[in-house]
Amino acid sequence: MTAERMAVAFGRVLRGAGLRVPIDSVVTFVQCLDAVGITDRNRVYWAGRTTLVRRPEDREAFNVAFAVFWDRLTAGEDPDDIAEQSLSLAVDDADSSADDGSAPSENSISLRFSAVETLRSKDFSRCSDEELAEAQRLMQRLRFVGSPRRSLRLRAHRSQRAQVDVRRTVRSSFAHLGEPVRREWRAPSERLRRLVVLLDVSGSMEPYARAFLRFMHAAMVGRQRVEAFTLGTRLTRVTRELSHRDPDKALARASRQVADWSGGTRIGECLRMFNDRWGVRGLARGAIVVVLSDGWDRGNPEELGEQMQRLGRVAHRVVWVNPLKVTPGYAPLARGMAAALPHVDAFVEGHSLEALERLAAVIHDDHNGTSGRPTATALVGSRA
């Protein structure tokens, strides 16, 4: 068997397992196999790992796929046959049945007419499928600008409050025998703060989760530097899936990626995972973090409070969106919500399109330069 046949077949197996394997990676894999040979299992394994895996999340799937592929190959099977049979690789799904969210069952009252105005203020959980589709279409119009922050990158600038751009000043002076007739300036440019959206996909959020996912997509195509995650029994990063421009494709991909739709909730644990793996390392630093959740948490509320505090320390601003907040007489009784609130800068409702428009405005209006959160407790106090 040649290295080429083996590499191409294995590439197909990996694609079947959900990895993204571009053809040039397969070509590099072949070159690597030429260098290490195709007989030693470990050599082949590591040649594959260095060329075909580019994210630590994919290691597990790669390991399983490789083990199956290699075993069958050494058993004398034809590599093309192995690739042909689509390998269904078991994903670790042990914890999804551990508990289920307590979903408040809502009878959907379907209305025959859906003028945009009523739709705008209508609770997502009461929308019919058609109305939801219409709401999602309207959501596409939402634009997120968000507040900029000073970047460390310097750009040419006309104002004289800036610093002298020596490079350009000297360069232009050469035309005047070294006399700096004109001084050039430069100043820090501004760049958008990263927007990090964390969506709770547990059972109790089911009436809202899909609308919110659409909202996340609107945020992603509207601006750059958005990171999206879902929280449930586990943390899933859906940035890559949602970044597809076509909303239907993006949503379908993201939904496939999320293994714990309508499962239980362990927001605290998920947040810890987010903080450990992503947030505190840099992803949430100076970012605007939006949590879309009703705050029903089966986990330990202390953990949630602790992780929110940790997140609050690195983020520029933390916005919590709770679709239940609009309910008359709502008080944040969910233990998780109560634990999280002290560490939240803005607590807003998110049950309808109108509310989401307001949320987009909250993200937008956030003024640059106020890195502390002086109004946090006042805001939360007055609203909650």
Next chain:
Amino acid sequence: MAARASLASVSHVQDALQSAGYLADEGLATAVFLALSLKRPLLLEGEAGVGKTELAKVLATVRGSELIRLQCYEGIDASQAVYDWDYSRQLLHLRAAEASGEAAGKATEKLESELYDERFLIRRALLRAIEPRNGAAPVLLIDEIDRADDEFEAYLLEVLSDFQVTVPEVGTYRATEIPVVVLTSNRTRDVHDALKRRCLYHWVEHPGFEREVEIVRLRVPQVHERLARQVAGAVERLRSLHLYKPPGVAETIDWATALGTLGVTQLDEAVVRSTLGTVLKYREDHERVSEHGFADLIKHAFERGALHG
């Protein structure tokens, strides 16, 4: 400098790295070997303190070549990474020409071409890495690429594809021998896919217990084996405690060095309490360890530390 080690196979690479004080597991050795033989950049990702940067340094040592390091940060641009002009010297040159009366006789263009002479060029890391040179091609370490912004990444992609840089006033520099490129990332954000595709990729793991003992023994030879095993055992337990910042190999080495300096021969609670600051850098982590109990930590360290046979 020691004679250049052979790097002709995976096990040769592993041996050469070890002789220079770096214990690489088979995966990392394979990745290095492949990067060398395919002449592709190697992207290393992993937790902080697992030895990503160190690998590049050691690689330069074993190849007997220069290490050129480019530390990335937000806002880094071509004038800091590739080249810049030495303005003050250019101005001086111009003044000197003026003072000697030379300038009057010369056409402006002539004078200007003198100003953009190579001797006024400040070569930064990327240009130095691809400049023609005598001897082995250097090791170019592009550290913490995730800190640079997208614009710089795109530029880097171009340089790493062609290994050439054009300075408009002077001409094009092209590497006669492609340098060994090592990129590191702490994954504070995803490096762009196009750049990843150019590179071979390796995720550097925390070492297992036995390997960590070997690393401590190799790097801190003054420490007795029993203590090395206890330290590695304690660190292993610390990593299982869900700390904010689990200790990396660098912290293990620091800790062992500190203990060696203090003349400690085995761990006890007082010693651990007073030296824990070399391993854990968050107050919350210290609290968590206190809550967990030092007794258990030391018990585990002793169990692991027991020498076989």
